[in-house]
Amino acid sequence: MSLLRLPGLIDPHVHLREPGGTHKEDFDTGTAAALAGGFTAILAMPNTQPPLTDAASLGLAKLAGRSKARCDYALFLGAGSENAETAGAQADQTCGLKMYLDQTYGPLRLDDLASLQAHVRRWPAHRPIAAHAEGKSLAALILLAAQGDRPLHVCHVSLREEILLIRAAKERGQRVTCEVTPHHLFLSELDAPAIGPGRSEVRPRLATQEDVNALWDNLDVIDCFATDHAPHTLEEKDGPKSPPGFPGLETALGLLWTAVRAGRLTMDDLVLRMHTNPRRIYGLPEQPETFVELDGEAEWEVRGAELHSRCGWTPFEGRRLRGRVRRVVLRGRDAFEDGRVLAAPGSGKDLCS
Ligand code: DOR
Ligand code: ZN
Numbered sequence: 099m100s101l102l103r104l105p106g107l108i109d110p111h112v113h114l115r116e117p118g119g120t121h122k123e124d125f126d127t128g129t130a131a132a133l134a135g136g137f138t139a140i141l142a143m144p145n146t147q148p149p150l151t152d153a154a155s156l157g158l159a160k161l162a163g164r165s166k167a168r169c170d171y172a173l174f175l176g177a178g179s180e181n182a183e184t185a186g187a188q189a190d191q192t193c194g195l196k197m198y199l200d201q202t203y204g205p206l207r208l209d210d211l212a213s214l215q216a217h218v219r220r221w222p223a224h225r226p227i228a229a230h231a232e233g234k235s236l237a238a239l240i241l242l243a244a245q246g247d248r249p250l251h252v253c254h255v256s257l258r259e260e261i262l263l264i265r266a267a268k269e270r271g272q273r274v275t276c277e278v279t280p281h282h283l284f285l286s287e288l289d290a291p292a293i294g295p296g297r298s299e300v301r302p303r304l305a306t307q308e309d310v311n312a313l314w315d316n317l318d319v320i321d322c323f324a325t326d327h328a329p330h331t332l333e334e335k336d337g338p339k340s341p342p343g344f345p346g347l348e349t350a351l352g353l354l355w356t357a358v359r360a361g362r363l364t365m366d367d368l369v370l371r372m373h374t375n376p377r378r379i380y381g382l383p384e385q386p387e388t389f390v391e392l393d394g395e396a397e398w399e400v401r402g403a404e405l406h407s408r409c410g411w412t413p414f415e416g417r418r419l420r421g422r423v424r425r426v427v428l429r430g431r432d433a434f435e436d437g438r439v440l441a442a443p444g445s446g447k448d449l450c451s
């Protein structure tokens with residue numbers, strides 16, 4: 099068995115659903131899933147119930163993290179239409195400001211230009227603004243970030259036009275970075291029927307094969323691979339109003355490592371996008387004595403029922419992958435070994451507090 103040693107992976111885009119949606123996931127199960135997937139730090143999204151838009155709601159999530167997280171984490175503050183004046187006061191308690199410019203899951207959404215401008219202008223420049231912004235919204239936001247001279251991180255890029263827009267902004271010297279999800283790299287709209295009508299719902303939607311190809315062709319523009327782990331229960335996904343979102347923490351490394359073996363990217367490409375760049379973009383502290391041992395040869399079949407995530411399903415059901423996480427060591431302690439999560443709830447650290 100050949101074991102490869104990787105640095106602790108960092109996922110800059112995870113939905114933990116706490117507070118308010120713990121039947122889908124919570125700090126305990128979400129961080130267990132992270133460790134099983136080789137992640138030692140995750141950045142958690144603010145579209146919870148209530149959304150994390152002020153000190154009180156942020157405090158609820160921080161309290162849950164402190165007692166339940168098994169890996170390290172940091173929280174985003176959410177940009178709402180009412181909190182542009184006060185958001186900045188929370189900046190140092192968070193890894194960044196998350197804004198939703200398009201319809202996704204939950205009520206957190208910025209529709210009007212005035213509050214968008216106010217957030218961009220007022221949010222402190224030393225923490226990134228991360229955005230769910232598709233198509234025309236992305237073009238608008240790139241302009242506002244340039245005018246405000248703010249670092250912008252574009253979440254889950256999925257379309258050819260979007261990745262080319264980001265390339266052009268980077269080439270002009272703008273401080274813009276971006277992430278792409280494994281599901282937008284390894285699935286297209288053609289896979290939706292097999293996944294099922296409700297289960298294949300995700301935002302941004304699964305795109306055309308041309309879009310998928312454009313992401314691969316522009317790998318040099320992609321700063322991070324981020325899962326956008328967005329768990330919903332099977333009952334919800336298969337119900338009448340299927341909420342969008344896929345779990346992804348436990349399949350990301352296997353998918354990407356399998357692509358390394360196939361010669362589609364290198365090991366260095368992977369480590370840059372799953373450790374070095376997320377850490378640099380969000381200014382996260384180093385995790386000392388932290389690493390992952392990957393059995394690069396091991397072949398396995400993805401099964402939703404075996405995942406640590408509470409949601410219990412995956413859009414990659416049945417896919418055969420290479421590369422199994424054997425051991426995760428976090429700050430000198432065994433956190434995961436051979437399928438078992440060893441890190442206790444509450445042992446994870448808030449990296450931005
Ligand atoms: O598919 C998605 N699900 N896209 C988002 O932007 C939100 C996420 C969620 O929170 O479920
Ligand atoms: Zn999103």
Ligand code: ZN
Nearest residue numbers: 111143326328
């Ligand atoms: Zn998301």
